[in-house]
Amino acid sequence: MFADISHERQQTLLRQRNLFALTSAGLGIALVVATSLAATRDREVVLLPTVPRELTVSSAGVDADYLELVTRDTALVLLNRSPEGLDYWMGEILKLADPVSHGQLKADLVKIVAEQRGSDVTQAFVIRSMTVDPKGLTSEVTGTLKTFVGAQVIASDDRRFRFTWTYRGLRLALAGFAQLPIKDTSKEAR
Template sequence: MKTMNVNNQARVLNRRLTAVSIMLAASITANAAMAVSVATMNKVVLVPSLSDSVEISAHGGVDRDYLERLARDATYLFLNRTPESARYFERNLERITEPETYQEIKAALILDRQERQNTRTSQTFYPNDFFVDPSKLYVEVVGELETSNGTRIVETKRATYGLTFNKRGSMLRLASFVPVEKDQAQGTRAPVSNKDEQL
């Protein structure tokens, strides 16, 4: 009788060990598959102003449209300023700028804010052309820069700005934002594509 009980218990224990082993193997396999998919996964960035979704991976390149829109937003942040909105832009600057260049750029913006408060002028930028080089994480934006005092336009000039970004994992941060002389602009030296020739 005892032998039958011991045999039954051994069979029950054997079944339980087999079930636990199968569940453990399935768990290990599932975790390994999840780790591989996470390591190779692309992030899909949904931006309301983009007509399509874009992908950024930690190891791959940067989508051309995403880089252009990021440059557009940074340009808006830097070049559309009034004495009243300057502090808002300075606070948001830290979110998109490389820590190494943040203090230098912020100092320039503080000087600009003080000048705007003294002269009571506002600045508006109207972009009309972008040159995007995703391989170098570089964008040039060309447009009209307008300075006004109240409702009176003080100055309007055509201006080009170069933006350089750094990629850290799947995040882009602004490394530099500088005016570019017309003869130094990379966009004017870029070859014309067939698409551009047809327009």
Template sequence: MEAQVAYTRLRSTIRQRNMLAIAGLILCLGTVLQSYMLMTRQERVILTPTLRSDAAMTADAPSAEYLEQTTRDVASLFLNRHPHNLSYFRDNILRLAHPTSHGEIEAALIATERRLLATKSSTVFYPSEIFVDPVGLHSEIRGELHTYLGPDRVKSKRAIYAADWRYGSMRLWLEDFYPITADEAEASTAPLLQRGEVPQ
């Protein structure tokens, strides 16, 4: 009787040992596989070489650096216009336009395109200063706007443009881009002014 009990206990102990051994082997294999994946994983880093520092997006507002870069890009798309690149620039601007402003912005772009085609003119903008207000979702850019008829420059002027933005679901949308006067500008002449801190 005692031998039978001892045999039963031995079988139970062996079964438990085998289960623990299998569990340990599974854990060991999992650790090895995880280590292999970590060692061979390729990291993807998105680089923006034109930014002066890291750009960040929070649920409340874009960073000043990101708004500065986007303002510069939008100004380039709006103001560096040539009869050969009108449709390309229009398509890229409309990707940034908020749905509620899409039709109005598209109509303004088409009107500008017709004028440039009719006069066979082109424009080039040289930015010099950018003001951003991430909290108020407003930015301004100053620079020189040159107008050309063929290869000849026929007009140059200092110009200021403002951009209004909408921010939601971690995405920045363009609502409007328009010329303003120095009296209407919110910025002084500093290259980058930030009114208020971005909420953390």
């Protein structure tokens, strides 16, 4: 009787061992196939004519070069506008918006659109300098903001803007922007 119980127990253990061996062999084959597919994949690099160097994106954080390029493009889209393209302008900025800040950004942009719609006022911004802080996810842009009515320049002022960003996963998104006071360089020169 003990021999029957012992034999039955050995057969159960043998079946479990064989099942474990088959599962291990299957996983080993899957690992070899996945490794070979990963090793033979072509590397893809996205080339943009406006980017002078290769950029990489990682989950470790935002690279300063990447933040600078995104800030440059966002500032130019945000600060160059005319009444004819206001809907497109607002849509493009909202595509960059962080989902958490989307509502507040949209409210700010709707105010600007309401003020400018139906007028002949156009804005053009020329960037003079830019500073980026990849750790703090902020960037500042300084330049000249020209305001036109028709073809005539009615104002040309130095302005400074701060952009705040969020970085989740691999997506850099606009969290907010604000105009800052211009730094007085004449006091610093003394």
